[in-house]
Amino acid sequence: MLSSIGIPGLILILIIALIIFGPKKLPEIGKAAGDTLREFKNSTNTLTAETAAEEVKETTHNSKK
DSSP, X not given: OGGGTXXXXXXXXXXXXXXXXXXXXXXXXXXXXXXXXXXXXXXXXXHHHHHHHHHHHHHHHXXXX
């Protein structure tokens, strides 16, 4: 999806964001978006690790029967 936007599209989005939010508010919005993405990634990694651990536990439990 993002690959079809291209550089001109990204520049246009940045200009529109600057007009809407202003140059002082834009870094705060970027930081909040980055924090949100980081938290989402950490949660996804934790959930993936828990799921993998449960699968290993089930496989081990089933092989002992």
